[in-house]
Amino acid sequence: MFSKRRSEEMAPVDTLWEELKHAHIASPAERWILLCGGLPCSSTSCCEVKKATQDELDKHRLSLEIKEIGCIGDCSEGPTIIVYPEGVIYRKLKPDLAREIIREHVKAGNIVERLLRGDPEPREELRRREKMPFYRRQSRLVLRNCEVVKPDIEDYMKHRGYSALAYVLSQMTPEQVIKQVKLSGLRGRGGGGFPTGLKWEHMLGSPGEEKYVICNGDEGDPGAFMDRNLLEGDPHSVLEGMIIAGYATGAGQGFIYVRAEYPLAVRRSMQAIEQARENNLLGEDILQTGFSFDVELRTGAGAFVCGEETALISSLQGSRGDPEPRPPFPVQSGLWNLPTLINNVETLANIPIILLCGADSFAKIGTAGSRGTKVFALAGKVRHTGLVEVPFGTTLREIIYKIGGGIPGDKTFKAAQTGGPSGGCLGEQHLDLPLDYDSLLDIGSMIGSGGLIIMDEDTCMVDIARYYLDFTQDESCGKCTPCRVGTKRLLEILTRITHGEGQEDDLERLEYWGRLIKNTALCGLGRSAANPVLSTLRYFKSEYVAHIRDHYCPAGVCERLNRPRINQEICRACGLCARICEAAAISGSKETGYRIDPALCTACQRCLEECPFEAITGGEKVHA
Amino acid sequence: MTTETSILEGELQARLQPIVERYRGKRGAVIPVLQEIQGVLGYLPRKALIFVATELSIPLAEIYSVVSFYSQFSTVPVGRHRLEVCTGTACYVKGSHQLLEELGEKLNLEPGQVSPDGRLSLATTRCVGACSMAPVLKIGEELYGEFTADKIEQLLGSLARREEADRE
Numbered sequence: 001m002f003s004k005r006r007s008e009e010m011a012p013v014d015t016l017w018e019e020l021k022h023a024h025i026a027s028p029a030e031r032w033i034l035l036c037g038g039l040p041c042s043s044t045s046c047c048e049v050k051k052a053t054q055d056e057l058d059k060h061r062l063s064l065e066i067k068e069i070g071c072i073g074d075c076s077e078g079p080t081i082i083v084y085p086e087g088v089i090y091r092k093l094k095p096d097l098a099r100e101i102i103r104e105h106v107k108a109g110n111i112v113e114r115l116l117r118g119d120p121e122p123r124e125e126l127r128r129r130e131k132m133p134f135y136r137r138q139s140r141l142v143l144r145n146c147e148v149v150k151p152d153i154e155d156y157m158k159h160r161g162y163s164a165l166a167y168v169l170s171q172m173t174p175e176q177v178i179k180q181v182k183l184s185g186l187r188g189r190g191g192g193g194f195p196t197g198l199k200w201e202h203m204l205g206s207p208g209e210e211k212y213v214i215c216n217g218d219e220g221d222p223g224a225f226m227d228r229n230l231l232e233g234d235p236h237s238v239l240e241g242m243i244i245a246g247y248a249t250g251a252g253q254g255f256i257y258v259r260a261e262y263p264l265a266v267r268r269s270m271q272a273i274e275q276a277r278e279n280n281l282l283g284e285d286i287l288q289t290g291f292s293f294d295v296e297l298r299t300g301a302g303a304f305v306c307g308e309e310t311a312l313i314s315s316l317q318g319s320r321g322d323p324e325p326r327p328p329f330p331v332q333s334g335l336w337n338l339p340t341l342i343n344n345v346e347t348l349a350n351i352p353i354i355l356l357c358g359a360d361s362f363a364k365i366g367t368a369g370s371r372g373t374k375v376f377a378l379a380g381k382v383r384h385t386g387l388v389e390v391p392f393g394t395t396l397r398e399i400i401y402k403i404g405g406g407i408p409g410d411k412t413f414k415a416a417q418t419g420g421p422s423g424g425c426l427g428e429q430h431l432d433l434p435l436d437y438d439s440l441l442d443i444g445s446m447i448g449s450g451g452l453i454i455m456d457e458d459t460c461m462v463d464i465a466r467y468y469l470d471f472t473q474d475e476s477c478g479k480c481t482p483c484r485v486g487t488k489r490l491l492e493i494l495t496r497i498t499h500g501e502g503q504e505d506d507l508e509r510l511e512y513w514g515r516l517i518k519n520t521a522l523c524g525l526g527r528s529a530a531n532p533v534l535s536t537l538r539y540f541k542s543e544y545v546a547h548i549r550d551h552y553c554p555a556g557v558c559e560r561l562n563r564p565r566i567n568q569e570i571c572r573a574c575g576l577c578a579r580i581c582e583a584a585a586i587s588g589s590k591e592t593g594y595r596i597d598p599a600l601c602t603a604c605q606r607c608l609e610e611c612p613f614e615a616i617t618g619g620e621k622v623h624a
Numbered sequence: 625m626t627t628e629t630s631i632l633e634g635e636l637q638a639r640l641q642p643i644v645e646r647y648r649g650k651r652g653a654v655i656p657v658l659q660e661i662q663g664v665l666g667y668l669p670r671k672a673l674i675f676v677a678t679e680l681s682i683p684l685a686e687i688y689s690v691v692s693f694y695s696q697f698s699t700v701p702v703g704r705h706r707l708e709v710c711t712g713t714a715c716y717v718k719g720s721h722q723l724l725e726e727l728g729e730k731l732n733l734e735p736g737q738v739s740p741d742g743r744l745s746l747a748t749t750r751c752v753g754a755c756s757m758a759p760v761l762k763i764g765e766e767l768y769g770e771f772t773a774d775k776i777e778q779l780l781g782s783l784a785r786r787e788e789a790d791r792e
Contacts (some may be wrong), residue, residue: 077758223713225753301694379714379755
């Protein structure tokens with residue numbers, strides 16, 4: 001049923017995409033070279049690759065453009081160049097390989113087959129970027145510019161940049177803009193999923209001499225990098241969305257708040273603001289329409305809680321990032337007690353698309369309650385990591401296996417973590433669930449900002465819950481007791497479980513504290529802080545039980561609980577191990593086979609050394 | 625008041641005054657001012673905080689509440705090369721905690737410590753958003769992806785060569 005709905009809904013994405021793509025490659029016959037200049041690529045000797053490419057071009061007197069774009073989002077394979085018009089993608093380059101590509105491919109016209117990388121696709125699919133499953137199966141609308149347009153204003157304008165703004169300012173009233181945004185069904189991409197058009201409407205109706213628009217680029221969730229990529233690769237799209245938001249809601253001043261951990265995103269956003277000012281797209285009387293709006297850039301100072309909108313406001317005011325109770329909502333009383341609209345980076349980047357292609361087309365993408373596409377940051381134990389943009393309603397299976405190429409090294413999938421510290425872990429039973437705001441809430445997780453970490457059989461779910469609680473406990477601002485004390489208690493319990501000191505009723509205790517935090521914490525981040533615990537308890541309970549009752553970590557992660565295991569397929573049931581075990585931890589018979597009781601085992605490793613068939617593995621020596 | 629600011633004599637005063645002047649009169653300026661000062665000095669010594677408090681007429685306690693809240697700020701000196709291991713989820717899943725431990729052993733430094741010669745410091749950082757390259761080591765603005773502890777000698781060598789080149 002789902003696949004049918006999906007195929008009907010895929011069509012508009014393709015049309016919209018086709019329409020936008022036409023503006024992109026002005027002259028398809030032209031030869032040019034694309035070089036990825038994102039943060040990961042530029043830290044993997046992309047400068048040397050660029051220099052080598054240019055040197056080689058000069059040497060052969062070839063004059064063609066090397067276009068350094070923001071980030072193509074295929075970050076595990078950098079440095080990357082794409083040779084057009086064929087669209088052949090070469091990855092993991094070194095300077096001498098780049099020289100060879102110029103000589104062989106650009107000059108002599110022969111694709112350098114040897115350098116095409118990307119197991120497991122068939123070779124012929126590797127020749128062209130758009131045939132590779134990683135790209136072919138995506139619907140890149142928000143990311144469309146990140147792979148072809150340089151992050152500067154000239155190139156952006158060549159690709160219909162700021163045409164949505166010009167249209168809005170000259171042809172539409174603020175009410176009409178809001179109506180379009182409402183019709184599109186766009187919901188906030190930062191995690192909350194609040195309808196954007198409705199928020200704008202509240203803001204427009206909110207009285208105030210001055211009003212502010214804030215672009216929330218405080219992407220603090222570990223494992224998420226959608227906003228970094230957008231601000232590095234297509235900052236003007238975000239800025240354009242912001243100016244339109246300002247016009248539609250009656251604001252005159254904007255702030256882009258970016259994490260300090262993203263230096264390149266900060267620089268590119270700054271440059272975008274300056275270029276927009278030079279072109280009268282920011283400042284007084286924009287495009288002679290009488291509308292004035294300016295933007296200032298602020299960097300965060302390293303506090304996860306500042307992603308929460310009221311905490312972000314406190315931070316912009318120069319204080320500690322303490323959240324405030326809502327209501328009043330920021331659109332009523334926000335920065336300096338004036339109406340303030342806060343939208344996430346990706347939300348704002350969707351605005352020009354909606355106005356360029358029409359709210360109707362946009363609303364045809366996705367599912368009933370979640371319109372449009374979502375950018376996920378795919379990482380962890382998956383073959384192809386990087387940014388993946390798909391319509392809402394796409395399944396985890398599609399993302400992990402079709403786009404991401406599956407789990408590396410013949411391991412089996414165990415869990416997918418969505419939504420960072422506010423989200424939860426999904427198991428194998430959720431692989432065919434269409435992902436959207438509501439389906440994930442129903443199963444105790446959330447789409448969050450779009451972090452998607454894949455875990456395989458070697459990941460311990462209790463340890464992962466402990467990892468997240470360690471994070472939230474450390475980042476808790478301390479203002480409200482449920483979060484400050486509650487996360488601490490949860491962490492203590494999880495830590496003792498991973499140390500093998502868990503108690504029978506710890507599971508009930510985790511449940512109790514988790515619900516208490518969920519129901520009583522002050523801010524959204526506090527209320528969702530227990531999600532990683534509650535969701536792993538729900539879907540991976542047997543792992544908790546193994547830790548507590550058997551003092552055994554099935555994934556072999558928790559150091560103090562790592563015990564030797566008998567591989568039943570190799571074991572010949574000779575019984576030698578049971579005879580030599582000093583702790584009498586091994587029992588069984590010729591018929592039933594032998595097992596090690598992890599509760600009795602001291603991990604002396606004698607059985608492991610003596611087994612004639614090498615059927616026993618694991619079990620580092622216990623430190624204590 | 626003059627006795628407090630006079631601690632910032634000579635060069636230090638000359639370096640910090642323009643930063644404060646640029647933000648004077650702007651609302652919510654404390655964090656950007658502190659960020660810029662840390663950018664110049666590498667950390668925030670107490671006398672710099674007193675200077676900011678005096679110049680911007682903000683109670684020193686309030687400045688401290690901000691400095692202690694945000695993890696970016698350091699009130700103790702850091703090494704000239706600050707080695708930071710990313711603690712993001714993707715890095716964690718790929719063993720960043722072991723990387724941190726092994727680096728600590730090789731460099732003989734605990735996380736948060738500076739080497740006696742002031743050259744290196746070891747620390748952790750929140751997710752740098754380069755999850756595809758996990759585990760990531762960050763030095764200044766540069767990221768080193770899929771990093772393993774056995775690559776550290778080579779990396780320290782190239783840092784030393786760069787220092788040498790800078791001196792020349």
